[in-house]
Amino acid sequence: MLIDSHCHLDFPEFADQLDAIVARAHNAGVQRMITICTRVEKFPQVLAVANRYDDIFCSVGTHPHNADEELHITAELLIELGNNPKVVALGEAGLDYHYDKASREGQMKGFITHIEAARESGLPLVIHARSADDDMIKVLTEETKKGPFPAVLHCFSSGEKLAMAGVELGLYVSFSGIATFKNAQDIRDVAKKVPKNRMLVETDAPYLAPVPHRGRTNEPAYVADTASSLAQTLEMDVNELISITGSNVFDLFKKLPRTL
Numbered sequence: 001m002l003i004d005s006h007c008h009l010d011f012p013e014f015a016d017q018l019d020a021i022v023a024r025a026h027n028a029g030v031q032r033m034i035t036i037c038t039r040v041e042k043f044p045q046v047l048a049v050a051n052r053y054d055d056i057f058c059s060v061g062t063h064p065h066n067a068d069e070e071l072h073i074t075a076e077l078l079i080e081l082g083n084n085p086k087v088v089a090l091g092e093a094g095l096d097y098h099y100d101k102a103s104r105e106g107q108m109k110g111f112i113t114h115i116e117a118a119r120e121s122g123l124p125l126v127i128h129a130r131s132a133d134d135d136m137i138k139v140l141t142e143e144t145k146k147g148p149f150p151a152v153l154h155c156f157s158s159g160e161k162l163a164m165a166g167v168e169l170g171l172y173v174s175f176s177g178i179a180t181f182k183n184a185q186d187i188r189d190v191a192k193k194v195p196k197n198r199m200l201v202e203t204d205a206p207y208l209a210p211v212p213h214r215g216r217t218n219e220p221a222y223v224a225d226t227a228s229s230l231a232q233t234l235e236m237d238v239n240e241l242i243s244i245t246g247s248n249v250f251d252l253f254k255k256l257p258r259t260l
Contacts, residue, residue, distance in 0.1 A: 009021070027221070038066060040081070067102040071110065089123055094128035095111060155174060160190050172199070180226060196241075201223055203219065206219070227245065
């Protein structure tokens with residue numbers, strides 16, 4: 001099953017054309033979409049999108065860019081909001097040292113709060129990691145020792161060391177349109193080493209449109225292009241890749257219904 005495991009359908013880029021975007025996704029064969037929360041304070045808007053369509057589900061959480069704004073968010077609140085049947089994940093949360101839009105202390109505090117909620121609730125954590133490989137490996141290793149938690153390293157753009165550490169800790173690794181970019185051979189090399197049963201595909205729409213859509217606003221329909229490119233990288237049939245990654249999504253996002 002072709003699934004866009006990470007998009008942002010509540011973003012203003014989609015506000016006036018959401019029905020058309022969802023229709024194009026369906027026409028491209030996309031059967032599930034998970035729209036990801038970046039601010040708990042904006043969760044009602046995210047949930048509204050998920051409630052509008054039978055095949056769209058969502059997460060709840062705070063992006064590391066917004067960590068300092070939501071340090072008051074507790075694991076208990078995340079767990080409570082995660083009880084909604086449309087919520088299949090927590091996050092995205094994590095560490096972003098590339099932009100440093102929030103303090104690193106705030107990012108770490110928020111990230112650990114989300115890990116605690118994932119550990120207690122069993123909901124998978126969608127992890128954002130950029131230019132923070134060493135700290136990410138350290139916190140994931142230390143926190144896993146306290147008790148395992150399900151998670152995915154989304155829109156993977158980091159080094160092989162983080163990917164392999166994540167896999168060893170039981171995490172999944174998700175590839176976006178970045179894997180189709182001409183200058184992203186390092187990401188394709190990582191993809192070749194990630195076990196196929198730990199691999200997802202996503203768009204991260206409206207960002208990072210894959211080839212041949214570079215320069216356009218990304219949308220869930222384009223996950224088909226990422227899947228096709230990734231299948232070529234792995235020298236496998238695209239339908240097999242879609243079947244494997246779809247099965248992996250259901251294994252990770254256990255609340256996501258297989259049938260509607």
